[in-house]
Amino acid sequence: MLKAAFDAVFRQDVALRRGPGGVRVVLQRADGRSEAPPTPEELERRRREAELLAAREDLTRLLDEDHASRATMRHLAVVEHSLGRLGWQALERVPLDVLQRALEQLEQRVSNWSARGLACLRSRMAVAVTERLRREGPPTGEAAAALDSPPEAARKAIDQARARAADVEVTEAADDEDAQALLAAYGSLVDASKPGA
Incomplete structure (x- = not known):
């Protein structure tokens, strides 16, 4: 393999060939044959x-x-x-x-x-x-x-949860301590995720 690489670099001569596109420089082997031009x-x-x-x-x-x-x-x-x-x-x-x-x-x-x-x-x-x-x-x-940044994915989930929680009537939410706690948690998470907070 090393010999083939050596031959490719040092045992080739440069020749000029006239063709339809004009004169070109081509590599010519030591035995006189020239390299084939590249195909389309x-x-x-x-x-x-x-x-x-x-x-x-x-x-x-x-x-x-x-x-x-x-x-x-x-x-x-x-x-x-x-x-x-x-x-x-x-x-x-x-x-x-x-x-x-x-x-x-x-x-x-x-x-x-x-x-x-x-x-x-x-x-x-x-x-x-x-x-x-x-x-x-x-x-x-x-x-x-799946590739969204975690803060963005979390913000989307929080927004969706807040929208669902907002659909609950205020009177029902006032009676339900768990719903109030959930709303408060979502609010603090959204405030903490805002830039500069």
């Missing part, structure tokens, strides 16, 4: 790999700007991790509701789309969401909810 499929594969690398690098850079980004934008962090493991196939394998939230987070966070990797990622995510919505229908939202 190979060129497409290289282009997709370069796009993926740029998208991952730009997304990582974006999430590294603030130390709390991965905690607050968990859906986008899941996409970042999945792109590293699965490549562009991640846009088909990540749950649809997580992908939708990640796209929202990306669009909220980025205002300057001059970074080609982020622009490419946004475009591919938007296309994947649209196609998957057409194929799969609207998602349940369970996977995205």
Whole structure:
């Protein structure tokens, strides 16, 4: 294997070849044969790999700007991790509701789309969401909810409980000490979860 690598680097000459696109520089083996030009499929594969690398690098850079980004934008962090493991196939394998939230987070966070990797990622995510919505229908939202930050999930649960408790008539709640205690607990939890409290 080492010999093959040595031969590939040091035992090839550079040659000029005239073709339909003009003159090109090609690697020529020591025995006089030249390397075959890449096929259109190979060129497409290289282009997709370069796009993926740029998208991952730009997304990582974006999430590294603030130390709390991965905690607050968990859906986008899941996409970042999945792109590293699965490549562009991640846009088909990540749950649809997580992908939708990640796209929202990306669009909220980025205002300057001059970074080609982020622009490419946004475009591919938007296309994947649209196609998957057409194929799969609207998602349940369970996977995205599981990634919500704990304070946000707790705040939603508290709000729902307060709404249910508010539906109880005041006279019934006044007679029921347990209901009053529950309302007081919810009120203190909501006050404690507010920013600056």
